[in-house]
Amino acid sequence: MGREDHRSGSQLPVMPPTLADVAERAGVSRQTVSNAVNNPDLLRPDTLERVRQTIAELGYSPNRAARNLRTRTSSLIGLRFTPRQEGTANAMMDRFVHSLVEASEEAGYHVLLFPADDEDPIGGYDNLLRSTAVDAFVVTDTYLGNPQAAWLSQQRAPFVAFGRPWDDETAQHVWVDVDGAAGTALATQHLIDRGHTRIAWIGWRKDSPIGEDRRAGWVSTMRANGLATTGLASRVEDVVHSGAEASAVLLDESAPTAFVCASDTLAMGVLHTLWIRQLAPGRDVAVVGFDDSQVAQVYPVGLTSVRQPLEDVAVEIVHTLRALLSHQPVESRGALLTPTLAIRESS
Amino acid sequence: MGREDHRSGSQLPVMPPTLADVAERAGVSRQTVSNAVNNPDLLRPDTLERVRQTIAELGYSPNRAARNLRTRTSSLIGLRFTPRQEGTANAMMDRFVHSLVEASEEAGYHVLLFPADDEDPIGGYDNLLRSTAVDAFVVTDTYLGNPQAAWLSQQRAPFVAFGRPWDDETAQHVWVDVDGAAGTALATQHLIDRGHTRIAWIGWRKDSPIGEDRRAGWVSTMRANGLATTGLASRVEDVVHSGAEASAVLLDESAPTAFVCASDTLAMGVLHTLWIRQLAPGRDVAVVGFDDSQVAQVYPVGLTSVRQPLEDVAVEIVHTLRALLSHQPVESRGALLTPTLAIRESS
DNA sequence: GGCGTCCGTTGGATCGATCAAGGGGGCGAG
């Protein structure tokens, strides 16, 4: 008497087959089917084959909810999806999300998005955690002094941060980040190799640790090559307009032949100034941006830009998460990946 | 003898409280607690208050897996997350995803991302569906003649498509889309209002129904205003380079004073041509793009662009999904939303 | 032929919330 029997009178919805259905059809017990799925080694080859065939015939797939309930896992990774601010070139997030989705899939996880509530930054995390809806989190905005990392640590919730705990030396959580200084160093060295000596910097205000990190890469590379930096740096807001103004001032006062910028947004401002002054990007004045945004790629004059290895970041994060979730000791507390340089016409 | 008792010897992991814990502490039955959460009307006010207080004290949140198992739902909406192709300005996807996440949250849903496998376009859907991991899908790429919509329909899986079933009149599924023709009509009329009469079109190849739809908006508006279109249209690949070439040819042969483009990518090509020819965008020649991408917003010369109402699309999709999932009759098979025009310096 | 080991299999219990009935108290009517 199969399960299908007393459901044959059911209406439209076709019930997916259960493990018991497979067991009955294959003439084995439920546990055997379960083992066929989760511990194939425990079965005799011929039995395994028979069960597998039945699974294929019925199109059986283990019920997620039931498995989640029993094993107390969900195979889901939570990610707070913050809205991209309009008016800037920074579209890093969606590239990262995609990389994360791909990397997660390979590890058997799916990505669950939940919205950012500025009123209550930990609300979303708290809900998902208490309802055991996700196995772990990926935290992406650690730099704003957000309480999330600290809170999650305190809750003993498994998570990996994309971004260093800049402002908190006591933070004990695991993180993955991109070496911004190495990126700007790469950009600066590239310009030096092209013969530039007067290379200017346009970055963010001093309260941004990321901005200061990127600036440090420019400073150190200049010094290492015996080049002066005096009067060649500017710190502004991260908007196109500010980049344009800063570059105009720098051109007037210090006559640089190249610019390294903390973002593509600022680099666009520089290109704007060059355009107004009839200077050819790449020929008269070189420009390098940061993040390899769509703007850099699509702009008629391709913008050379530092590209974060987001695919690698995602893989590293998922790798670390797996270790965390299987309670393996995590090798190192932080991983720092090196960006590359996408060279285009502007340099 | 509470549940905590025989777990007091447990190690690190703090078990979240269960419904039974709350029930015991509040001195009521499990079902009463369940009702307090799901059907508050069934409880006497004082009982409800007492249970609610206990829930707050314990920080109880219903276990997702258990609820999912019993109710055969997951409160998850599946979305195949396709990688943005590099080199184009089209970053519509992440704006849409964000809108969807927000709209879903308000309806009590979360968004589950799964990767696109080009080898097996329905593989991801099939897995999630058979394992009852999601309640419904949002399908975003209906225009490529993809088999997903038809397959999901056949499986009786609940889903809403973002995009009309262009090539399949027999499709019976529910969809939400943006009226591209209305968008380009808006753009064209805007240019006419500014005094332009020779308005050119640069669009996609004829095999793109979306492209033809957008083109139709330009054609109809031109005709409605008694303006000629002969020799003013071009169909090319959706890359910057093609937009630049097409606009150069059109300028030489037909001397248009304005361009309406099927995408921001093509519009960037037009701007490039203007730049080379020392023509000022907006003053000498007007340009309008489509999608209001970051490029349009960040470009030093702000690009006027047709903006899809993705927030409204997401709300409409979630609204429709709710109706589908609660087996309410869906009012109409398709919903067509009207885009707006983001006017900037280029027109 | 008897006995013990090994390998694979079996039925039962379990995870935590919800569904479908069942029960008890209070009140008004007979």
Add this chain to the structure above:
DNA sequence: CTCGCCCCCTTGATCGATCCAACGGACGCC
């Protein structure tokens, strides 16, 4: 005083996969 009824709450069963402890057959050894 008893019956009936309604309202509010409780009880046992259930969703489907996994864990646990115990069972059965086959084989080798003495």
